[in-house]
Amino acid sequence: MADHSPPSISNLPQEVFEIITSNLSTRDLAHCVRVNRTWSDLFLPQLWKTIEIRDRTDYNRFNTHDTLKALLRNCHSIQTLHTCNIKWIWALASMTTRCRNLRSLTLVRDHNALSVSSELVTLPPRDLEASFARQAIYVSSALPILLKQNRGLQHVKIEGFIFHPRAGCRTLDYILRSLPTQSLDRLDIKCKSFLTSKSPADDIDSAVFQDGEDGDGQEDDRPYALKELTLSGRIESSDALVAFLERCPRLESLILRSVSDVTLDQLSAVLRKHCPLLSRLQWESENCIQGDAEIANLLDASSSDSGRGWKSIQLPFMLNFGPLSVQALLRHASTLTHVSANGWGSIASSDIQTLLCSAPNLESLNGQLVVHSTNDGRVAEMVLRAQDIMHAHASWTGTSSLKHLRLMIHGVPRPDVKCDHKGRPFPHPLPEVTPSYSLQVQERVCQQLGAMTQLQTLVLGRPDINPKGVIELAERLVRLHPTLGALVREHQYQCLELSLESGLGLMSELKELRSLDVTRMAHRIGVAELEWMHVNWPKLETIQGLFSHRLWEGHGNSDWDGSEAVQDWMKAHPLGVGSSFYN
Template sequence: MSILNIPELADLVASYISPHDLTVCIRVNKTWNTTFVPHLWHTVPPTAHLSQASRSKCSELFRLAIRSDFLASQEQDPPQGNSNKVALSSSSPSSFLSKYGPWIHRLTIHQSHLICPKTTSTTASTIDPNPHQANPEPTERELLLHLFRYCPNLHSLYLFQWSGTDIDLDFWRAIARDVVPGVDIDYDDHYYNEFVTDADIASILSAGRKGWRNVSLPTLGTLSAEALVHHSTTLASLQVKNTPGFTSAHMCQILSSSPHLHTFTTLEDGECENPHVSYLLAEDFIDRDSVTNTLRPWACESTLKRLRAKILGIPRPDVTETYDGWTRGEPEEENEEEEGHVEVVLQETHPGQGRELQAHVYERLSRFTRLEVLGLGHDDRDFGNEGNFVQIPTGEWVLKDQEYQYECLEMSLDSGLQKLETLKDLEEVNVTRMATCIGVEEVKWMRRAWPRLKTLDGLNDERNEEAAEEWLRENCPEIQSKPCALELLI
């Protein structure tokens, strides 16, 4: 019996074959062709690395194929009514798109890929024996819409560099509503974010009537956040960077009501100017039932694998100094005249409240039993601007870290860290720019409790965690560690 007679095994083998080798396989015989053609067209363009010349050639050939199919369909069925109307239609049995379009699951399209280059007339006449000279050249929107009509199994769509006109936005809403209502949404600004407003993103999110599964956005404002929470029942992955309108309530609503959620990311590393980073308030995150005094069950407890978000709102009476050496709650000497510069320090309502909250936060985290990545901190400091450096009491000039977390988890055994013993799949932990209290005993415990741990980033090796960093380096070289240190101005 051939492995091709077992569909699951054939799919597994095909997943390891490069696009080039797949083109060889489909030429072997009819059986191999039937088996491997769907895998060859699964991802367009292929994810394998191509040279710039090869990538450009593939894009142009794909555009010409879509154009030829589009013009042929125009001759068979002339357009009627509103050309912007989105509707699925049948194509001729010999149509290129009707044959291969259903196999396309992942599609990446750049607007320039669909624009007719001025230098391709020779290529066009070679590829397309019937250039349809009498028909006007179709626009990129017409070609894209035509392509969508023959991709009923599309799961992931990545589009970028479209203009932000009202006509285009109406077009995208129609696409989201009628053509690909359940695909991923991934908007990459690439310097074009001035064309897309919070209201635009909210409108497109709202247009997906069957619910979005994977959402990746550079910015999430108030309107788009409100629209997003309505898709929690289908949401599987959420990755956002700048989140001025994403509140703790929004975040908890998604986490508590998303049964398919595996990725929840609101933190990104890398230098960033004036980031707006949302955070979970401890009280919201705990979500305790006032009647039973127990934590309410959340829908993603058995599915969540990657959690990257700040958890704040925990009084920390043990943290009396800022990271750069000043007393918390008092103005820094060089800024005494600046109005509103004094930090407001969160106080306990009763002795021990901070530790009580931490215990409940650990309990909530412990319920995510499939968690692989726990990112409570991150590093997006802007090192390139000398104006961000301030002089500390020692006389040195260091980067002013306004986003440093003080009202956070200690990550110490005394505060209840051992409650996270249930996270046996944990591989990555990030506590960068957090007022943690991780000592040697804590890293020893982590090594025992989390057998798959590969990365522990953010230990304050210039403060109280130098010994832990040293022990980890000497005794666990297999665990990578990137400590967090004061950034001195040289």
């Protein structure tokens, strides 16, 4: 006899049930738990599956005796834990038979939350600092226990207070020896500084590190599964980190934030020898002081032999990025797909030209403008000089696959530019050339750009990043280095005009172009050019920096009155520039 019982949520397949619960908020899940005992059994594990304590409100809600009891009852259901609560780490470490299903663990010291017991706030400053230090060390002794009992962890992020300077290196060593390496995919370690540990006679008790140091070792001798490593802080010396990386042959991605020279030297050597799959480097630093040789050594950490090497490189502003670094970068040209730089202090235009001519798989070249100045007073940005394009015999082999290009092309002769963007004469006039030579240069540049048939984003202008800072820096540099006026001004005057008369028609094959940026460029895009783009660039959505009054032609000397016509054309095409939006 057929079962005609009404459908029930308890009869749903588990994968369908999890899809439903993944779209419910914590409040929704809490309401479901309260419906009845059956629903409580179903929804309670989902309610505890992800626990995040990110701010003071969360901390206060979870920092109660009842919540801690509930944690201990349901810790077997927790898979994702993001916490700044010291007590929780101790409590979970004590549940060695139940808390074994963590997949993601993030331990941070959130400045917006209370990360120590509330009673400590009444202590004198010196006692408060000692209490912070002691709690940091005790947490760092409990954390390895938690790591060892959760062998299924895939992502671990640890930062801040547990790496107290007095025991930072020992803490790091202890944690690295306790990581569940066979399943761990991502590891993120952040601290201000790892200093050399003091002796056991310190006022901070080091005995907490003794328990477990000779206990469980790694699971076996198989290679570790780690694919992404993020390091932040000064690691003056860590044999454990070196030993750890020696067994990470699957490492693909390295993310660095403000590391010391010692750390960089250690990493370069061990990565080059033991991590053959390393292909992605993301280096973030507000003040990169490393020298040319140190930068080059890190770029050589990925093997460039047998088709291997860096695929994606993102580097900060580097004043000392010099010849050695350039050569190290170019050794990976055949494998590079994404290159991003926040201004390279010493990279020459010819080096950029070489990269474009030797990178057949390049998909993105992002030369960002940053508020730094180089040794010769220029604003730090990736600049390609038009003369290098003119004199080069090779074509840009990487352009056929390029999808995103952000690059300043400078040195285009523009005899039509007489004044700055406000109509003021230049204190040092631009070089005088004939209109025919200007046309020849622009056509050559447009021809090279026109070969980028897969291009989706083209940024030739100077978009707003920190407009006030950029403008102030530019004006200050003009005063200090008047001979470099054309380089440091906020506007570009020796640039492509992008008119039909100057070679725009040579870029008709950019059928995939979605976005064009000509901000602060002395361009000549008018209604005729917009009509041409409408037909030839059917997917083009926006043109940043389009509107211009062309005051750089000089007051009273301009015969162009199309500013209002351009605005009217754009208003008549509200969906985008390209024709595909109107089919």
